[in-house]
Amino acid sequence: MNPFSIIALFLIIGLVVFIHEFGHFLLAKKNGVGVIEFSIGMGPRLLSTVHKGTRYSLKWIPFGGSCLMLGDDNGIVDPDAEEITDKAHSLAEKNVWARISIIAAGPIFNFLLAFVLAVIVIGFAGSxxxxxxxxxxxxxxxxxxxxxxxxxxxxxxxxxxxxxxxxxxxxxxxxxxxxxxxxxxxxxxxxxxxxxxxxxxxxxxxxxxxxxRYGLKWYETLQYGLYEVKYNVVTVIKSLGMIFTGDLPMTSFSGPVGIATTVNDMVEEVNTSMADESFSDRAMTMFLTLANFVVMISANLGVMNLLPIPALDGGRLLFLLIEAVRGKPVPKEKEAIVHIAGIIFLFIFMIFILFSDIIKIFQ
Structure with a gap:
């Protein structure tokens, strides 16, 4: 990969993850839940600061992120987060609908990001x-x-x-x-x-x-922005259905390696096809091409996170909806067992996707 492709990859993943975690963060703050740490990336901290009891971190591994809330991780707190350690600010103490809004905010913000970028792309390039x-x-x-x-x-x-x-x-x-x-x-x-x-x-x-691609009036741009998000959401849902019925192979999934390969291919394509164009034209085409790709990635992430898979937002929402119907939560120990099983499944699945992406490169 050339240096620009690497930068573009980190920016794309960072933006999609940031918006997702920011959705959780914003609704947590609105509902009075203490946020222990808001981080982008995984692994050891590269940069970190504490403000009003919340630690903001940039971590070494440029994939993933987290919004760790008080009462959301077995009560673990950051020693610098003294201002938010009281029980009243615990996620577990909030009513079920407040918790549902906080968990659902991540995927919803991914759909909002997809819509905003779709409107920008359509505004410049039509539909x-x-x-x-x-x-x-x-x-x-x-x-x-x-x-x-x-x-x-x-x-x-x-x-x-x-x-x-x-x-x-x-x-x-x-x-x-x-x-x-x-x-x-x-x-x-x-x-x-x-x-x-x-x-x-x-x-x-x-x-x-x-x-x-056809130019649109301003109100049509908003309308077709919604159509664009709908197209990506429906496509990923139908594709998942075809995978489960055996009409599509499991190798249809792509992970970070597959995304990196796609980003590099797009960057190379724009550079090659517009080699004789001005820098400004190449830059605009590059931006619109990558922004259009983020629309797909962000919408896909929103859908995947809403699937009722343990350890994902969708799995947690399922337990919260059960609680809303029953009037009382599922016992914590039983829910924990399910989520641990989900984490193991996701870990195995990620390894499978990683090897699948690598094999695709060599093929």
Whole structure:
């Protein structure tokens, strides 16, 4: 990796983790919960300072982070955090809905980050509205009557706002018959087609192409920012479903090594394709490319953290929701056993992803 790719990688991961932990931090403070330490990174502290009883740390390993709250880690406190060691500021003493808001804030802030960056990217570069830019001769789309300029609005009853939604639907439903609704000259039309298999590329094609990005009005930019977040959230949820049903391999997951490889590839692509462009144009394209990638990473992290897996935010939220329904918490010792099992599972899973990413590089 070149030096800029390494810097970009650390900035991307640092931003996504910071926003996630800041969500926990902000709602903890709003609910009067003492924050013992707010840290970015893992391992030994590189830089550290204490302010109003909270230690703020930057750690050596540039992955991960934490927002350690009073009463959230077996009562462990920092000796410098004397101002927040009283019981009234303990997370465990807050009502269940306050605790739910604090735990849910991390993933929610990841979705907010994805939305803000999506709006910025769309504001500068537009969005890939599902217009048909052209049709390929003797392919199903042409035979079904689709023409250049048609705006596809739904596929098999699912609303379509981005051209990528059509592409991902076909990738997840190869060869499936498509009921397509489209608009031409302000008139709505419907047609049905069956994608054609291409042996050379081992995939199915409708026979349309697009990929252009269209400028939007300011209010449309906000609207399409939401569509962008929705697209990433729905895609990761459907992908997870396909992994569990065996339609996608477990190696589809990527960890830090996979993210690093992707970031390096994007940086190299921009540098190569814009070698003759001005520095300002290259810098703007680089920013928009990486920002668009952060949209995906942040939305994915939000979804993954909401999964009901022990030790993740979603697992903790599940126990809190059970408490809200029962009117009393699950015994701490039983919850601890479940979370420990979750930590062991996540550790094994992370090792698997690490080796999978390394194998991908050599392949």
């Amino acid at each position: 890939d509205k599902p217009y048909v830019q052209g049709v390929i001769d003797k392919y199903p789309a042409q035979e079904a009557g689709l023409e250049k300029g048609d705006l596809i609005t739904s596929v098999n009853g699912s609303r379509v706002h981005l051209f990528r939604e059509i592409q991902i639907y076909m990738a997840m439903n190869p060869g499936k018959s498509l009921d397509v609704t489209y608009v031409r000259d302000n008139q709505t039309h419907e047609t049905t087609l069956v994608p054609k298999y291409d042996e050379a590329n081992n995939t199915y094609y409708m026979g349309i192409y697009s990929g252009a």
